[in-house]
Amino acid sequence: MRTHGWPYPFEQYPWVEIDSFLGDMAERHPEMQHMSDIVKSVFALDKTEALAACTSMHDLIVVPTPIPKPPYGVVAVRAPGSLREPGSGLIRIEHLSVTGHDYVIDRPVAEAVPLFWRFMIDKFGVYPGRRQGRH
Template identity: 55%
Template sequence: MVDVIDSVIDANADEVLAGSTSMHDLMVAPRPLRKPVRDLIVVRAPGSLRPAGRGGHVRIEHLSSTGYDEVVERPSADAVALFWRFVIEKYGIEPPHRSE
């Protein structure tokens, strides 16, 4: 989860993405926020109430206002790439800058 947060900061994307955390999960929505927020990308932590089904994996969900939610689990090493795939596909937001 820290790698995902670092990638947002590194990409200077904190101007186009807003984030919040629950006790265990990272929730991200596009800026400007519309209230109520009805469209979220959630990165689930191992201690989440809805963790990945396998150890060493990350679970990322797109919770849509339409009810067509999407859930993908991949090895934790793929968390950053999977997160950005969701941001690009769901919000149409390309990382403004990524220094890799």
């Protein structure tokens, strides 16, 4: 039986480790700075308990908490050098859904943090501010 969505159990990494990893990458490769900025926004907005994440190569893969059982949808923030690499100066964020109705947006890296939170709200109901969705 073929299914859509992420078919594997989600292996959550601590946000602090992701922050350190992507922060180090951004120091060595400035084109990765927006990836580090997204992670820092999760800390700044106190959403580390509402979202779980891991990295795949340098991509950031995010799910809501509690972590769903497979298959489930994920939001993937594609990094420079990804197999699904965005164009130069762009960020690519994808929602890989269980229904197969995937959604992809490429925008300038200056829009990375607001675009990430747009996906968190639209796909997972996790709001960056006071407004309450699921978390």
